[in-house]
Amino acid sequence: MTQLSSSPAKIELCSVTHLYVTSTRAFMAIKGIDLRVEEGEFICLVGPSGCGKTTILSLIAGLERPTAGKVLIENQEVVGTSPRVGYMLQQDYLFNWRSIEENIFLGLDIQGIRNQETEEYALHLLEEMELADFRKSYPHQLSGGMRQRVALVRTLSCQPEILLLDEPFSALDYQTKLKLEDLIVATLRRHKKTAILVTHDLSEAIAMGDRLFILARNPGRINREIIIPERIREPLPFHARNQEGFTDLFNQVWKEMEGLTDASRGD
Amino acid sequence: MHPEEINRIHRGYLRNERKRTIYVILTQLIIFVVFLLLWEWLARIGVINVLLFSYPSKVWALFWQQLADGSILPHIGMTVIETIIGFILGTLLGTLIAIVIWWSPFLSRVLDPYLVVANSMPKVALGPLLIVGLGPGLLSIIAMACAISVIITTITIYTSFKEVNENYIKVVRTLGGNKWQIFMLVILPATIPSIVSTLKVNVGLSWVGVIVGEFLVSKQGLGYLIIYGFQVFNFTLVMVSVAIIAVVATLMYQGVAILERKLTNQFK
Ligand SMILES: Nc1ncnc2c1ncn2[C@@H]1O[C@H](COP(=O)(O)OP(=O)(O)OP(=O)(O)O)[C@@H](O)[C@H]1O
Ligand SMILES: [Mg+2]
Numbered sequence: 001m002t003q004l005s006s007s008p009a010k011i012e013l014c015s016v017t018h019l020y021v022t023s024t025r026a027f028m029a030i031k032g033i034d035l036r037v038e039e040g041e042f043i044c045l046v047g048p049s050g051c052g053k054t055t056i057l058s059l060i061a062g063l064e065r066p067t068a069g070k071v072l073i074e075n076q077e078v079v080g081t082s083p084r085v086g087y088m089l090q091q092d093y094l095f096n097w098r099s100i101e102e103n104i105f106l107g108l109d110i111q112g113i114r115n116q117e118t119e120e121y122a123l124h125l126l127e128e129m130e131l132a133d134f135r136k137s138y139p140h141q142l143s144g145g146m147r148q149r150v151a152l153v154r155t156l157s158c159q160p161e162i163l164l165l166d167e168p169f170s171a172l173d174y175q176t177k178l179k180l181e182d183l184i185v186a187t188l189r190r191h192k193k194t195a196i197l198v199t200h201d202l203s204e205a206i207a208m209g210d211r212l213f214i215l216a217r218n219p220g221r222i223n224r225e226i227i228i229p230e231r232i233r234e235p236l237p238f239h240a241r242n243q244e245g246f247t248d249l250f251n252q253v254w255k256e257m258e259g260l261t262d263a264s265r266g267d
Numbered sequence: 268m269h270p271e272e273i274n275r276i277h278r279g280y281l282r283n284e285r286k287r288t289i290y291v292i293l294t295q296l297i298i299f300v301v302f303l304l305l306w307e308w309l310a311r312i313g314v315i316n317v318l319l320f321s322y323p324s325k326v327w328a329l330f331w332q333q334l335a336d337g338s339i340l341p342h343i344g345m346t347v348i349e350t351i352i353g354f355i356l357g358t359l360l361g362t363l364i365a366i367v368i369w370w371s372p373f374l375s376r377v378l379d380p381y382l383v384v385a386n387s388m389p390k391v392a393l394g395p396l397l398i399v400g401l402g403p404g405l406l407s408i409i410a411m412a413c414a415i416s417v418i419i420t421t422i423t424i425y426t427s428f429k430e431v432n433e434n435y436i437k438v439v440r441t442l443g444g445n446k447w448q449i450f451m452l453v454i455l456p457a458t459i460p461s462i463v464s465t466l467k468v469n470v471g472l473s474w475v476g477v478i479v480g481e482f483l484v485s486k487q488g489l490g491y492l493i494i495y496g497f498q499v500f501n502f503t504l505v506m507v508s509v510a511i512i513a514v515v516a517t518l519m520y521q522g523v524a525i526l527e528r529k530l531t532n533q534f535k
Binding site: 083089 | 432434435437438439440441442443444448452453456457459
């Protein structure tokens with residue numbers, strides 16, 4: 001199986017197929033997905049709505065068991081959720097009855113690792129997101145973008161090895177978004193963390209990722225893999241956007257996506 | 268617009284509001300007084316049967332007399348204690364059952380038809396069975412109060428447990444939480460408002476259970492006084508008891524309402 005490298009991949013999906021079965025129908029969300037992510041890599045998933053991006057993240061997070069195929073993390077089959085994998089859901093889902101501070105300590109409470117050190121780390125992250133003033137506030141007092149940043153802090157504060165991000169920047173203003181992109185990439189690189197990011201923003205995907213997967217739908221499958229060239233990969237996302245070749249790559253990905261929507265309109 | 272003008276408008280608004288509140292309270296008082304006076308007057312001129320409906324001054328006199336010789340206090344005390352115990356037991360037991368069936372979806376499906384039947388069943392019909400089973404006394408009365416509120420509590424709370432957004436549970440699961448943590452960190456805090464609002468319903472239900480229970484078996488309590496007054500044809504005593512029940516039940520309800528406001532403050 002492991003033809004490419006001798007060491008086990010951080011995350012590996014082996015011909016994973018997943019059906020959502022309800023009383024009215026069995027719906028094939030993804031079919032035959034093969035995916036290999038090395039330690040420290042940053043992977044982006046893009047594709048039309050409903051192509052199974054969230055489903056893939058749920059499978060890696062252990063929230064769902066695949067109908068067929070295997071999901072492996074360091075060669076061990078995923079059978080349930082684990083503190084090693086941090087998953088930021090598509091919406092923030094902050095707990096209204098907890099203050100911001102208590103929200104970001106949630107994971108620490110659950111994993112029984114809440115102490116002065118971990119609390120300080122979480123608060124430090126909150127500060128980096130420029131939300132330190134709001135630690136005593138409640139979620140309903142925050143804007144959508146602020147809530148999203150809090151949810152990100154909640155996920156990061158447990159220091160997971162693998163980070164799954166489902167459109168983490170969708171409710172942010174452009175400036176904050178660019179700043180956060182840099183912050184996240186820098187943090188993840190420093191700690192050699194592995195990440196999978198789902199996004200609808202193609203330039204974001206190209207600027208942040210090491211590799212890019214374009215998915216197609218009905219059923220969800222990997223249509224194409226794009227390896228981001230060294231020159232764009234190296235700098236932080238903000239500068240990556242100014243690198244030579246960025247626009248060309250963007251256009252290439254854009255065409256690829258156009259083809260997909262045309263194809264799905266055809267049938 | 269000047270600040271003082273804005274201030275003046277605000278003051279005027281407050282003054283108007285206060286006036287309106289006073290009118291409302293005045294009208295409420297007038298309705299009550301007129302009702303009492305009309306009742307008194309109609310009774311005295313013999314339009315309504317004094318023997319059956321008594322009249323306010325007589326009710327008031329009897330109340331004072333009973334209060335003075337201390338004979339009514341044990342009745343009030345007994346009924347209040349029975350209600351509170353029945354209320355607490357019913358709520359706790361109902362919540363507990365809701366937790367158990369939330370925990371086990373299999374059990375919840377198994378018990379579903381039984382809950383539906385138990386809920387549709389008029390619980391007071393079980394009165395005689397309870398008395399046979401638990402003896403003609405305090406125990407049966409409390410069991411009656413409890414029986415009336417327990418099933419509806421279970422159903423309401425279980426329903427609100429199930430309505431908690433799946434994604435909050437996902438958040439806890441991805442952070443590595445187990446089922447117990449899901450319950451303590453999400454389900455319970457998210458449903459505190461609906462649990463507290465069932466308390467308000469349960470206070471009323473417990474009163475029904477206790478009064479009916481006392482009708483059937485007791486030698487003490489307000490329900491007993493009503494039945495006793497009825498049997499010896501002392502309707503003034505019945506009226507005194509009914510009036511006391513109205514006042515005490517309202518007080519208890521308000522107490523729970525205050526508790527509700529305190530507990531649910533942080534949720535809005
Ligand atoms: N719990 C579920 N039950 C049944 N069908 C589901 C469920 N979750 C997702 N699906 C279906 O599976 C398909 C893939 O869903 P998924 O949420 O993974 O898409 P997505 O790529 O994340 O879309 P989006 O970009 O809109 O978030 C969709 O067609 C959806 O209708
Ligand atoms: Mg999605």
